[in-house]
Amino acid sequence: MTQMTTASSSRTYLVIWCWLAGLMLLSVVLSALPIAKATVVLLVLLLSTVKALLVALYYMHLKIDRRLLAFVAVFPLVLISLATLLVLSSYLVRL
Amino acid sequence: MSQAATASEGHPSLYSATGVASNKLGMWVFLASEVMFFTGLLAAYIVLRMGHPAWPGSEGHLSVPMGTLNTFVLICSSMTIVMALAALHDGKIGVVRRWLLATVGLGSLFLVIKGIEYSAKFSHHIFPSSSIFWSCYFTLTGFHALHVLGGIIFNLWVWQLTFKTAVWERRSHFLELAGLYWHFVDIVWIFLFPLLYLL
Numbered sequence: 001m002t003q004m005t006t007a008s009s010s011r012t013y014l015v016i017w018c019w020l021a022g023l024m025l026l027s028v029v030l031s032a033l034p035i036a037k038a039t040v041v042l043l044v045l046l047l048s049t050v051k052a053l054l055v056a057l058y059y060m061h062l063k064i065d066r067r068l069l070a071f072v073a074v075f076p077l078v079l080i081s082l083a084t085l086l087v088l089s090s091y092l093v094r095l
Numbered sequence: 096m097s098q099a100a101t102a103s104e105g106h107p108s109l110y111s112a113t114g115v116a117s118n119k120l121g122m123w124v125f126l127a128s129e130v131m132f133f134t135g136l137l138a139a140y141i142v143l144r145m146g147h148p149a150w151p152g153s154e155g156h157l158s159v160p161m162g163t164l165n166t167f168v169l170i171c172s173s174m175t176i177v178m179a180l181a182a183l184h185d186g187k188i189g190v191v192r193r194w195l196l197a198t199v200g201l202g203s204l205f206l207v208i209k210g211i212e213y214s215a216k217f218s219h220h221i222f223p224s225s226s227i228f229w230s231c232y233f234t235l236t237g238f239h240a241l242h243v244l245g246g247i248i249f250n251l252w253v254w255q256l257t258f259k260t261a262v263w264e265r266r267s268h269f270l271e272l273a274g275l276y277w278h279f280v281d282i283v284w285i286f287l288f289p290l291l292y293l294l
Binding site: 014016017021025028044045052055059060068069072076077079080083 | 286
């Protein structure tokens with residue numbers, strides 16, 4: 001890898017760090033605002049998902065790595081989502 | 096070749112038939128199992144919470160500033176370890192060591208802050224058995240803290256490897272594996288923080 005590419009990577013890492021810190025602060029501010037709880041939950045969890053994606057794509061290099069690794073990362077999430085939906089469905093039926 | 100792939104350069108025997116380095120594939124499979132472990136705990140927490148409209152109640156107060164500080168510390172540590180990887184590609188071993196030590200330091204700071212939070216709860220006679228909320232809180236944060244401790248030990252082990260020139264030439268890819276593990280620990284906290292402290 002050339003020096004220039006490494007320098008460019010370091011710059012990207014710093015930019016992502018700024019985004020992560022900024023989104024974290026936005027989550028804290030949103031949670032303190034007098035808006036509907038359901039909206040806050042949705043927005044804050046959405047921001048958390050964006051932060052997790054930034055870490056996975058740029059810091060864990062899933063953006064440039066082989067697709068197989070992305071599959072390995074996503075597959076358990078699909079399984080656990082199905083299991084959670086199953087549990088939640090029993091809760092929703094009781095409503 | 097991508098930056099991630101170059102971490103295992105010079106170790107052709109490590110590549111599996113998939114074209115991915117075996118150790119890296121192994122780490123991702125391990126992380127996949129960890130995802131299921133933590134998501135299972137989080138799902139249980141969410142379901143329990145949805146069943147209690149007043150959750151966590153007046154007794155379930157957590158310090159948002161402390162949680163925010165700890166989140167910032169982990170975000171910084173994710174940056175420092177990925178900078179160590181960038182320095183490795185630059186061939187600057189001294190810089191690698193400094194970024195790794197910074198990561199270890201930030202990870203330790205996270206545990207110290209978590210320890211302060213725990214001791215404050217204990218001094219108020221709040222224990223895992225106090226309520227379902229506290230049971231969930233101590234279980235989730237306790238398992239996460241154990242993973243942070245594991246990551247610190249892993250990073251320290253990689254750091255001491257950098258001083259053994261002959262070994263480091265063959266084992267430098269462990270830095271990338273340590274980084275993957277550390278980022279995973281960061282991602283878990285990215286979800287734990289809002290679920291426990293903010294919502």
